[in-house]
Amino acid sequence: MGNAKSIKIMRSSLGRARGLGSAKSGVGHWWAQRLTAIALLPLSLYFVLSVLLLDGANQAAMQRYMAEPWNGVLFLALIFALFHHLRLGLQVVIEDYIHTEAKRLAALLAMRAAVVFFGILAALSVLKLTF
Amino acid sequence: MQDVREAFMQGRNSTGAMVQRPLSPHLQIYRPQISSTLSIFHRIAGIALSGGAVLLSLWLAAAAASPSAFAVAQSLADSILGMIVLFGFTLALFYHFCNGIRHLLWDAGYGYDLPTMHRTGYAVLICSVGLTVIFWFIGLVVG
Numbered sequence: 001m002g003n004a005k006s007i008k009i010m011r012s013s014l015g016r017a018r019g020l021g022s023a024k025s026g027v028g029h030w031w032a033q034r035l036t037a038i039a040l041l042p043l044s045l046y047f048v049l050s051v052l053l054l055d056g057a058n059q060a061a062m063q064r065y066m067a068e069p070w071n072g073v074l075f076l077a078l079i080f081a082l083f084h085h086l087r088l089g090l091q092v093v094i095e096d097y098i099h100t101e102a103k104r105l106a107a108l109l110a111m112r113a114a115v116v117f118f119g120i121l122a123a124l125s126v127l128k129l130t131f
Numbered sequence: 132m133q134d135v136r137e138a139f140m141q142g143r144n145s146t147g148a149m150v151q152r153p154l155s156p157h158l159q160i161y162r163p164q165i166s167s168t169l170s171i172f173h174r175i176a177g178i179a180l181s182g183g184a185v186l187l188s189l190w191l192a193a194a195a196a197s198p199s200a201f202a203v204a205q206s207l208a209d210s211i212l213g214m215i216v217l218f219g220f221t222l223a224l225f226y227h228f229c230n231g232i233r234h235l236l237w238d239a240g241y242g243y244d245l246p247t248m249h250r251t252g253y254a255v256l257i258c259s260v261g262l263t264v265i266f267w268f269i270g271l272v273v274g
Contacts, residue, residue, distance in 0.1 A: 009138045016135055034238060037231055044228055048221075048266060055270055056205070059198035066194075079188075086181040093178060114185075122188035125195035 029088060036085035043078040050075075066129035075126045083119035087112065165252045173230045176223040183220045221266050226259040 009016070054065060066072050090111050098104040140152045161167065193204035207213045233251050236242050242251055 009135060011135070016138070034235065037235060041228070041232070044224065048224070052266070052269055056209070058205070059194055059201040062194045062201060075191075082184055082187075086177070086184055089174075089177045090181055093174065118185050118188040122184075122191050125188070125191035128195040129191070 029091070033085065033088045036081045036088070039077070039081040040085055043074065043081055046074050047078055063129050066126055067131075072126060072130040076123060079119060079122045079126065083115055083122070087115045090115070165249055169230060169252050169255065173227060173234070176227040176230075179223045180220070180227055183223070186220075218263070218267065222259065222263045225262040225266070226255070229255040229258045229262070 050065070050071070054062060057065070066075065091108060094104060094107045094111060098107050137151075140154065142150055142152045144150050190204050190208075193200040208217060233242070233255055236251075242248060
């Protein structure tokens with residue numbers, strides 16, 4: 001010995017590895033992020049097109065646009081994929097940068113609540129315009 | 132030692148003495164590169180676009196609320212400040228869109244070698260700026 005520093009951990013390698021691996025829900029999160037990303041490729045192009053078509057529109061024009069069945073369906077699909085995708089992304093950001101367990105949990109819960117709130121607000125608004 | 136993870140950061144230097152290894156990536160000493168810069172901007176754009184999604188839901192809610200509420204929302208979007216904000220959102224959207232395709236191709240196993248990665252990186256920059264310019268050209272001149 002003779003060195004000031006030494007490793008004092010006496011747990012086995014298996015004990016250290018347990019609970020640190022990918023055997024939680026990593027694949028589900030990863031896959032859902034890719035799935036929603038692929039869905040958002042055509043949907044975001046559709047959204048960009050819609051914004052150009054609705055440039056300067058009044059509320060009546062907005063209502064006419066959403067009342068078209070395809071527009072209502074595509075906007076609802078966009079909202080679902082978008083809010084799901086951003087929830088998964090923001091979750092990773094929070095998990096990466098907030099290291100205190102309590103603060104991280106609070107941030108994750110607050111983020112999830114906000115995402116659900118604004119997601120429902122957007123979906124309900126489209127539904128109201130649709131009918 | 133407070134955390135078991137610190138056990139993985141112990142090593143020996145060239146004299147054989149035990150040292151605490153630095154945490155990697157060590158952002159303070161890395162020179163910014165096209166790869167790392169595009170990567171962090173993908174994340175920044177994603178966070179910004181989450182704010183954009185909130186604005187989208189407020190815009191839709193205004194339309195669902197009343198004609199006068201939607202008129203206010205549209206006039207805000209048409210103001211100078213509103214246009215600057217929307218310009219930033221279109222750039223962020225097209226960048227996240229283009230770089231997202233790059234990420235999906237990596238996930239599928241394509242484009243990992245450095246020359247290809249640098250080429251696709253610059254292509255993403257050109258495409259996202261180009262799409263933003265086309266969008267605003269249509270919005271301001273054609274539409």
